[in-house]
Amino acid sequence: MKKVLSSSAIRRVDKKTMERLSLSSLQLMEIAAFNLFQFFCSHFQFYQTSTIHIFCGNGNNGGDGLVLARMLFKAKWKVKVYYLRFSSKDSNEFAANLNQLNEMKIPIEELNENRFDLSIQQSDVVIDALFGSGLNRSVQGFVGKVIDILNQSEHIVAIDIPSGLMAADNRNNSLEHVIKATATLSIQVPKLCLFQPTYAECIGEWHLIDIGLDHMALEEEQTPYYFLERSDIKKLIKPSRTFAHKGTNGHGLLISGSFGMMGAAVLSANAALRSGVGLLSIHTPKCGVEILQQAVPQAMVEVDIHQYFTTCIQSVEQYKGIGIGPGLGQAENTQKAIHHLLQLVIQPLVIDADALNILASHQDWLSLIPTGSILTPHPGEFKRLVGEWNSDEEKLEKLKEFCGKVKSYVILKGAFSCLCTPEGLFYFNSTGNEGMAKGGSGDVLTGILTALLAQGYTSESAAMFGMMVHGLAGDIAAESIGKVSMNALDLIEFLPHAFMQLND
Numbered sequence: 001m002k003k004v005l006s007s008s009a010i011r012r013v014d015k016k017t018m019e020r021l022s023l024s025s026l027q028l029m030e031i032a033a034f035n036l037f038q039f040f041c042s043h044f045q046f047y048q049t050s051t052i053h054i055f056c057g058n059g060n061n062g063g064d065g066l067v068l069a070r071m072l073f074k075a076k077w078k079v080k081v082y083y084l085r086f087s088s089k090d091s092n093e094f095a096a097n098l099n100q101l102n103e104m105k106i107p108i109e110e111l112n113e114n115r116f117d118l119s120i121q122q123s124d125v126v127i128d129a130l131f132g133s134g135l136n137r138s139v140q141g142f143v144g145k146v147i148d149i150l151n152q153s154e155h156i157v158a159i160d161i162p163s164g165l166m167a168a169d170n171r172n173n174s175l176e177h178v179i180k181a182t183a184t185l186s187i188q189v190p191k192l193c194l195f196q197p198t199y200a201e202c203i204g205e206w207h208l209i210d211i212g213l214d215h216m217a218l219e220e221e222q223t224p225y226y227f228l229e230r231s232d233i234k235k236l237i238k239p240s241r242t243f244a245h246k247g248t249n250g251h252g253l254l255i256s257g258s259f260g261m262m263g264a265a266v267l268s269a270n271a272a273l274r275s276g277v278g279l280l281s282i283h284t285p286k287c288g289v290e291i292l293q294q295a296v297p298q299a300m301v302e303v304d305i306h307q308y309f310t311t312c313i314q315s316v317e318q319y320k321g322i323g324i325g326p327g328l329g330q331a332e333n334t335q336k337a338i339h340h341l342l343q344l345v346i347q348p349l350v351i352d353a354d355a356l357n358i359l360a361s362h363q364d365w366l367s368l369i370p371t372g373s374i375l376t377p378h379p380g381e382f383k384r385l386v387g388e389w390n391s392d393e394e395k396l397e398k399l400k401e402f403c404g405k406v407k408s409y410v411i412l413k414g415a416f417s418c419l420c421t422p423e424g425l426f427y428f429n430s431t432g433n434e435g436m437a438k439g440g441s442g443d444v445l446t447g448i449l450t451a452l453l454a455q456g457y458t459s460e461s462a463a464m465f466g467m468m469v470h471g472l473a474g475d476i477a478a479e480s481i482g483k484v485s486m487n488a489l490d491l492i493e494f495l496p497h498a499f500m501q502l503n504d
């Protein structure tokens with residue numbers, strides 16, 4: 001798990017790293033740039049025949065740019081270096097490195113208000129080292145003009161953060177002049193902007209470049225934001241037991257399906273059955289019985305009295321994991337059935353899809369949600385629950401407030417799905433890809449989460465584990481059959497591989 005830190009926290013970590021490892025700021029910059037250089041050379045090998053234009057500001061981001069330029073120059077890459085002074089005082093590290101470049105007779109051009117004609121060819125590469133984590137107000141003036149010109153380039157690699165973007169909160173940033181990078185090399189610590197859809201087109205693909213910051217110093221920083229990694233899940237996985245039987249592996253219940261939407265029930269059930277549950281029951285209307293008995297013979301079907309949708313859920317105390325929502329529909333009687341269930345149930349629920357939509361239209365039922373439930377809205381469903389937001393930052397505020405109010409976990413789905421806890425901690429998922437943006441992918445997640453709760457995982461562990469394994473199944477599917485063709489059925493097919501990888 002990596003901490004997502006603010007710029008001020010990163011500065012403190014830098015300072016402690018230098019003190020504890022007896023490094024000067026110049027040495028730390030040298031290490032940072034060396035790691036950037038190594039990554040650049042291996043990952044962007046195909047740029048080797050292009051001219052690399054490196055644009056440096058006169059802060060430490062620019063300092064990184066200068067050192068990187070020196071290393072690329074020495075390694076015989078074709079580099080052109082430019083710098084501009086947006087601040088009247090150069091940072092010490094920038095100044096020292098500018099001297100070094102001059103001494104080495106590496107050509108370097110100063111850009112200013114009267115001189116910023118740039119000639120960059122289509123196949124050329126721009127490295128953006130103008131502003132990094134030190135940006136504290138919107139970019140204006142001639143630096144803004146330079147950024148606008150650079151944005152006409154096709155290949156832009158940003159160092160640490162695309163210039164013009166702030167690490168954590170851009171609500172007071174006009175965002176008029178921001179580098180639109182094709183790739184961002186973020187220095188060791190993930191920044192909040194990396195996970196926010198609004199800034200995706202400025203950030204491009206991103207990579208974390210480890211520079212050896214002091215682990216204790218990172219430990220000492222407090223943050224509510226985390227980047228969840230595969231290695232975090234291994235610790236959560238329960239060991240299998242030789243004398244286990246279907247009764248000890250938990251009994252799950254999925255309340256899903258209605259006329260015309262039985263596919264959602266089939267998907268969630270199959271996902272649950274690939275996620276270790278001992279026994280699975282599915283509550284469904286009469287029209288779904290035959291479909292389910294054929295498609296999911298391992299599951300038991302609990303038949304509703306209604307032909308087309310769920311109207312009556314009787315007793316649920318025997319189930320440890322209960323998932324409700326996939327393909328449920330929003331019929332009047334289904335709404336009543338959900339209200340009845342909420343009054344009846346004491347164990348945490350997995351609440352998805354139409355069950356969320358029904359809750360959104362009965363806000364007074366939110367207080368009936370059992371503590372520790374897991375809600376899995378996509379952004380559209382979440383908006384119905386909490387109203388519109390004006391920015392991604394406000395979205396996270398609403399998410400925290402909502403989780404506190406309903407004392408439950410929410411997985412806000414999408415790229416870097418965000419799990420928020422009742423205590424207001426945020427975990428961004430590191431697995432998953434855009435090939436999963438297909439109908440039915442969410443139903444698979446509901447099945448997985450239901451199965452994990454049934455097996456006795458705590459809600460928090462189930463939410464982390466489920467979110468990670470679901471995304472990993474998507475990543476393995478993408479690698480095996482490609483993002484275009486993969487669909488929800490493939491997520492189920494590759495779930496066994498994902499569970500095995502997390503267990504390794």
Ligand SMILES: NC(=O)C1=CN([C@@H]2O[C@H](COP(=O)(O)OP(=O)(O)OC[C@H]3O[C@@H](n4cnc5c(N)ncnc54)[C@H](O)[C@@H]3O)[C@@H](O)[C@H]2O)[C@@H](O)CC1
Nearest residue numbers: 029059060061086131132133134135136137138139160187
């Ligand atoms: N641990 C790390 O992350 C390390 C980071 N380093 C680099 O240091 C960078 C941070 O360096 P700095 O703190 O010098 O910050 P920047 O290089 O981002 O420069 C910010 C400077 O510009 C000024 N400024 C801010 N907004 C402005 C605006 N809109 N218009 C004009 N001037 C503005 C600020 O007063 C500040 O002096 C990081 O992004 C990274 O590239 C490395 O050198 C060493 C280790």
Ligand SMILES: Nc1ncnc2c1ncn2[C@@H]1O[C@H](COP(=O)(O)OP(=O)(O)O)[C@@H](O)[C@H]1O
Nearest residue numbers: 413414415432433434436437439440441442443
């Ligand atoms: N671009 C993406 N990157 C990563 N994961 C994605 C992306 N788009 C969708 N997903 C994942 O796919 C699933 C889609 O769920 P949802 O929208 O509820 O679909 P459905 O309701 O059709 O089942 C979520 O788990 C989401 O995180």
Ligand SMILES: [K+]
Nearest residue numbers: 128131161163
């Ligand atoms: K930058």
